[in-house]
Amino acid sequence: MDWGKVKFFLGEVLRNFTRNAGMQATAIGTVAITIILLGAFLFVRATLAGLGSDILNQIEISVYFTNDATTAQEDALRSTLAHDPRVATVQFVPRKEGLAELRARTNGVIDTSLLTENPLPDKMRVRVHDPASVPNVAAKIRKMKGIGNVVYPQTVVERLLQLGGVLRRIGLVVIAVFLLVAGIIISNTIRLTVFARRREISIMQLVGATHMYIRAPFICEGLLDGLAGSLIAVAVLAGARYMLWPKLLLALPWVQLNASVVNGPVLVGQLLLVGGFIGVIASWISVGRHLRT
Amino acid sequence: MISIRSVSLIYPNGVRALDNVSLEIGKGDFVFLVGHSGTGKSSLLRLLYKETVPTSGEITVDGIRVDRLKRGRIPALRRHLGVVFQDFKLLAEKTVWENVAFAMQVTGAHSKEIMREVPRALDLVGLSHKSRMFPGELSGGEQQRTAIARALVNHPKLLLCDEPTGNLDPSNTTEIMELLLRINLKGTTVVVATHNQAVVDRMRRRVVRLEDGKIVTDEERGYYYLGLGQGQVLSG
Ligand SMILES: Nc1ncnc2c1ncn2[C@@H]1O[C@H](COP(=O)(O)OP(=O)(O)OP(=O)(O)O)[C@@H](O)[C@H]1O
């Protein structure tokens, strides 16, 4: 390790970084705001998705056999489902149990003792891993023999799935716009430092510096801008999370909010990564544009 | 070392700086480039390290076809040459020491090597005692000597000097020219563009004379003025 080289390089980066403090602060601030918005957005999206998937995960398909369904037909369905990777659990409810269940659920309002025979068919409760596959699995079951009704809360599933899709699409657009704005501002900051140092850069080139050598300090500057901005953002987000979350829970008691669906460290890592990445890309582009001419 | 064949250079503004110039300079040669101001001496030197691209013709430096050289290969070319620029091109915010070290740093030299070579180069040009000063705190001659030290520090095979004594007093001039001679004796090819008549006349080296972008004479042991010694009157 050549410490002289490292020292020289860090000196260059520091000199660039401190030369244009006002502009540097602007770039960092923009990244911070961008990342705060991005982080808040990701957090809300994850919470909503968690909410949605909580509901979705409780959805089950109720399969009613016809009254004349044979045991063989029932077994056929059971084994088909057991081999279907989308299916999580299958619970068989014989008609007798179904009656007991009905009795329990209606709290005796329906007096089942008046029935001379059990009117309920055999039933199967099917749960799937991915709520999105509910309609397909239901359709597949309908095609089997001995099947009467196949029901699931169709509109709930469809609406929630739709909502998830819309959220995801809006999210992508919003994130793209944020990143673009932050990238443009960092790139302008770097362009100013490049401009301030254009004489130095041309002299570097005349004595034989490679593009990479000239680029490195600027890339580092962009990286620092990006990381500093996203660190500030992470601090702000963490503060907001701990101050606002309890209030949110109180304000929306009927919503089963679940903060644990957001993986804190992973989110922080992602935000830092995104911040550093736009810094590097933006400075790479603006130095490259200068070197080409 | 240098081979220039039918090179013409027309700047974008239409100025024809070089007109069908051909010139061969061998390894280890010492060549003066003379001619009136604006006849294309600097332009010719700039072609050799590809700061400028010729409009037509072929340029070969140390076996490299400079006119065809890809952009990415230019740094490697420049590292093998030392250039003393007419306007010095020193970095104002770096000290003398740093300005010289800088030329080594860009080549990726190890800092141990830099610590060894920079003081040597500064010592050669007699600037060791001012190594911590900034160019703005130096006289014109001292800046010029800093530029020379920077050109020498990488031990180039080819040294291009554009008016290297323009700001030096006679004794400094003599010292620098002796330094260039010593470097030349060690095998470095040296090309000096100059207006300094005394230097050219005293050293009696090869003299290439440019006029309006054309080479008009090329003498093995020439004088600054054409036909000196045949009774021609000197002026300016
Ligand atoms: N970058 C440029 N763009 C346009 N024209 C230029 C450029 N550089 C030089 N010239 C023109 O080219 C001609 C030759 O210039 P050059 O600098 O090569 O002369 P020179 O012989 O070095 O002069 P001097 O002895 O004064 O240094 C001049 O007419 C000058 O105006």
Ligand SMILES: [Mg+2]
């Ligand atoms: Mg010149």
